[in-house]
Amino acid sequence: MIIKKWLKYSANLLKKNKILLYHLESVILLSFILKKSKSWIYGFCEKKINYTKLKILKDLLQRRIKGEPIAYILGFCEFWSLKIYVSPYVLIPRKDTEILVNIILQKINNNTTKILELGTGSGAIAIAIAFEYNFLNIIAIDICKNILNIAKYNAKKLNIYNITFLKSNWFSKLKNKKFDIIFSNPPYISIDKYFFLEKELKFEPFTSLISLKKGTKDLNYIISKSLKYLNNYGWLILEHGYKQGYIIKKMFQIKNFKNINQYTDIQGYNRVICGQKIIN
Structure with missing residues (x-):
């Protein structure tokens, strides 16, 4: 089968199975x-695909039709x-989460030296x-x-050497360490929504x-414990669910964070929140 015909066949099959x-x-x-x-494929669309590669492509299409994300x-x-290399051990980094990166970068100044990420996954944000x-x-x-091994691999492939990867249940292995910024993209989907x-x-x-707790347990835990691990004037920055903005802001206020700000994603939903520890 030539490239042009395979592309038509594949696109029709994916479309039929509601792949956007x-x-x-x-x-x-x-x-x-x-x-x-991609430009080569368009330029040489009359080239023939050999049998071995067609067989592999057939298997990949079947995986995609079943819903397996193309990143996996x-x-x-x-x-x-x-x-960023990923496997089913880690979440696939999403475009919306680049907002979190942008906010963290905005909070870094000449006095910023130590940063903590809680729940690194693939390592994408820290990297x-x-x-x-x-x-x-x-x-x-x-x-x-297994998750940390993926994050370490990504850092090594990208020649990133200023990240220490640590196995810990949230803050459990950090002892008395203090940070200028703590950030996280923790779990925040409620169990009742999982099935939908x-x-x-x-x-x-x-x-x-x-x-x-309707997707807020881990967020609440991080907010409650972070003050102990933040330097004075340090920032806590979190990604959360698009309908959780109000309740997460209240959690920040209850713990007396100052300069609380919320940021919207590309669809206009509150997606990231930050607050500052200030003790006079």
């Missing part, structure tokens, strides 16, 4: 298997213009920060060794998505 970006994903899969650029199929995705500011001392924690999620999300790790 059916044509783009067809090109991405073919580019991945042929190890050629490829083994990587792009975040902050960086190539994006370290990529922009290699003078920082960043600690990125997660509870699972799109099928792609159900391929991602349950424990990285779901939190008790």
